Amino acid sequence: MIQIAPSILSADFARLEQEILKVETAGADLLHIDVMDGHFVPNLTFGPPVVKAIRKVTQLPFDVHLMVDKPEEYVRPFAEAGANIITIHAEATPHLHRVVQSIKEHRIQAGVALNPATPLCVIEEILHDLDLILIMSVNPGFGGQKFIPSALKKIRRLKTMLMQINSPALIEVDGGVTSENAAQLKDAGADILVAGSAIYGVVDCQAAIASLKKV
Ligand SMILES: O=C(CO)[C@H](O)[C@H](O)COP(=O)(O)O
Numbered sequence: 001m002i003q004i005a006p007s008i009l010s011a012d013f014a015r016l017e018q019e020i021l022k023v024e025t026a027g028a029d030l031l032h033i034d035v036m037d038g039h040f041v042p043n044l045t046f047g048p049p050v051v052k053a054i055r056k057v058t059q060l061p062f063d064v065h066l067m068v069d070k071p072e073e074y075v076r077p078f079a080e081a082g083a084n085i086i087t088i089h090a091e092a093t094p095h096l097h098r099v100v101q102s103i104k105e106h107r108i109q110a111g112v113a114l115n116p117a118t119p120l121c122v123i124e125e126i127l128h129d130l131d132l133i134l135i136m137s138v139n140p141g142f143g144g145q146k147f148i149p150s151a152l153k154k155i156r157r158l159k160t161m162l163m164q165i166n167s168p169a170l171i172e173v174d175g176g177v178t179s180e181n182a183a184q185l186k187d188a189g190a191d192i193l194v195a196g197s198a199i200y201g202v203v204d205c206q207a208a209i210a211s212l213k214k215v
Pocket residue numbers: 007009010032034065138139140141142143144145174175176177194195196197198
């Protein structure tokens with residue numbers, strides 16, 4: 001079954017604990033935490049102290065998406081704060097393999113994210129080292145954007161690449177995910193759907209998660 005990772009970027013930050021517990025009770029599989037530095041993307045969000053604080057309120061695995069320059073400087077602080085998966089952007093470092101190895105040295109799962117304009121070939125040589133590949137289906141920085149349809153073709157091609165090397169790595173999709181495109185994303189090969197507005201922007205988040213899962 002497809003896994004659902006609500007993005008707390010779209011949560012009400014004044015009620016963060018309740019917003020996290022709400023999606024945990026509603027059947028979320030992971031909690032997606034968008035870390036933005038105001039450099040790699042034009043927005044600012046959470047640092048390790050916030051991740052450490054919310055680690056105490058939920059059992060959900062933390063899927064930490066680092067939209068930051070120099071990700072190598074932040075692997076350790078986020079690992080120590082309680083991340084279960086750390087995903088870095090291929091565009092953010094010239095030393096992708098080294099940073100992936102450093103995530104694994106913390107005994108947590110390593111992911112690489114690709115912006116819409118970044119081709120799959122940038123991860124081809126290290127695909128066997130990855131636990132997760134995050135296909136961005138919007139340009140990162142903000143929730144509530146429109147899904148970029150070319151992501152579907154990219155997911156299909158990535159799925160083929162993973163099958164060719166017998167890799168168990170998961171494909172995650174982030175940006176503009178809704179109950180309307182969830183089935184197409186699953187058919188293309190997605191294993192995890194990240195959703196912000198489609199979950200936190202509706203009254204009944206339990207129904208929203210159920211409808212994303214039932215595809
Ligand atoms: O990484 C992100 C933005 O950079 C968010 O996780 C993503 O955009 C989710 O929001 P929505 O589901 O509203 O598109």
